[in-house]
Amino acid sequence: MGTDDSRSAIERGLNEALARAGMGEASGLARLTGGATMESWRFACGGEDYVLRRAPSLEFMEGRPYGHDSEAAIIGAAFDAGVTAPEVVLVLEPEDGIGSGFVMRALPGTPDPRAILAMDEPAGLLREVARDLARIHALDPATLPDNVPEMDYAEAVEGLAEQFEEAGGDRPMIALGLKWLRDNLPERVEPVLNHGDFRLGNLLAEDSHLTGVLDWELAHLGDRHEDLAFGCMAVWRFARVDRPALGLGSLEDYVEAYEAESGVSLDAARFRFWLIYRTVWWALGCIRMADFWRSGEDRMLERVVISRRTSEQELDLLLLLEDDAPEEEQARPLPPSDVKLDPLGEASVGEIAEAVSEWLGTIKDRMEGHDRFQLAVARNALGMISRGDRVDVEFADDLLAQELLDGERSLATPGLLALLRRSALDKLAADVPKYPMLALARAKWTGED
Known part of the structure; x- marks a missing residue:
């Protein structure tokens, strides 16, 4: 079965999984920022907070030595041994239609x-x-x-x-x-x-x-x-x-x-x-x-x-x-950087990237949650283009x-x-x-x- 990544579809599939575990419906589902590979979604259920951890696509799980069911079991063993690991309450099943993952009880504190x-x-x-x-x-x-x-x-x-x-x-x-x-x-x-x-x-x-x-x-x-x-x-x-x-x-x-x-x-x-x-x-x-x-x-x-x-x-x-x-060799001085001359004429690629980044900065306060995080990532990407346009870097x-x-x-x-x-x-x-x-x-x- 495929994976539906829309928020409403995730909520529907999550509620099916929660019902299977004898729990109520989720409310306030929100994507958490960060995560280089897996997604995390926080929500409330029955007066408590939980986190859904899932793969952004089923392809992400291919080639891995084990799936989310085994990961959940490892976390459970650590939890039982006194590690400050989260408590896993359910593992997603294919019929839930939202991919691979599990739900755990939210813990206090910040990961920042x-x-x-x-x-x-x-x-x-x-x-x-x-x-x-x-x-x-x-x-x-x-x-x-x-x-x-x-x-x-x-x-x-x-x-x-x-x-x-x-x-x-x-x-x-x-x-x-x-x-x-x-x-x-x-x-x-x-x-x-x-x-x-x-x-x-x-x-x-x-x-x-x-x-x-x-x-x-x-x-x-x-x-x-x-x-x-x-x-x-x-x-x-x-x-x-x-x-x-x-x-x-x-x-x-x-x-x-x-x-x-x-x-x-x-x-x-x-x-x-x-x-x-x-x-x-x-x-x-x-x-x-x-x-x-x-x-x-x-x-x-x-x-x-x-x-x-x-x-x-x-x-x-x-x-x-x-x-x-x-x-x-440790004492040998470094060769100079190969810095380009300041551009003349029409705007360079780097200047265009810098201009777009400056404009994005003006709408930052209108964004929140994961969208605000993505905007910051976009500005970082544009900064890479702008700075890279000024120096000839031979790295390959x-x-x-x-x-x-x-x-x-x-x-x-x-x-x-x-x-x-x-x-x-x-x-x-x-x-x-x-x-x-x-x-x-x-x-x-x-x-x-």
Whole structure:
């Protein structure tokens, strides 16, 4: 059965599912903002608030190791084990006609990373985050669905390499990361349940306390260091790049709290491997968003904009890997940016984009909810066009990428690190100039504030 995406159709199908569970009708159904893959809709029923989590299209569920029924069962096991996971009350069925998903009881708190980072006691919140992650990793496999996959590290890395080739195989920074992963593959350890997406944005908090762990669609069995490292990626620290642990505190405090709760000693080398792995993983994940849009699977504007966030991960990868370069290469000055002259004559493409963005800003106050969010995304997209029109950025080089994968060139190659640094700075300045790590990298590599 197909999927009807109209709000009224979703409400009809949802009410059928609620009736099957012996519940009343939904009211106040509203789309929540955010969500890189799945949709979330909040509604009231019987005096309580609930959230419907669903795939935006049935095609989105193809190729996944398990469906929403298994995801709901994983969440249920975590809930029963004392994790601050939501309580699942029903799973959608095909006859509901609104695709794949489930309904869970709404939890208090905000998922907004900036609101969480502004809370009064981030250190206490970080300890609670470490506590919940340790509880997730301690879950008895017997309580989990049989189809939860175990990650094979080598297969996972080669899977990234395949994605890289499918995406054109022409991004040198990603090739550099893949080569490093192949050269530094760790030995298998006894697997635990990994949440798979444990970071700000998927955590709820209120008054400096953790109130919810959301978005379990990537849960799998694997190395606990992967979960720990993922939340510490620079992209998930948001404005607090000075706090390596989820933007909430120091890595030392996070590790200490986790080890105290779990009784397990962590390995710094394994942590670094998974930090680099997940940075490559998210870089390729961003690129794939454009494919979802091109194929028609999901024509939401966020897809094409998120695809350009690949440049964030390319810069982060270089920051993670550059310490392996010889000191003389780390000290080499960067080549200058290739900045275009100010345009003359009729308006340039960039100026047109900037003009449209300015007009959209005048109607912002007329929008609300998801429409207001989409308007902000549209303005970001236009900003990318405007800024990219001013600088010649060469970021695709399939020959160099292949040479890096083959080990024919490396960060020891004279001048290569400086070239990659310049490319990463210029591309990110065009794509996402407010990304916090850009200012840090620019100061480190050029001495500019």
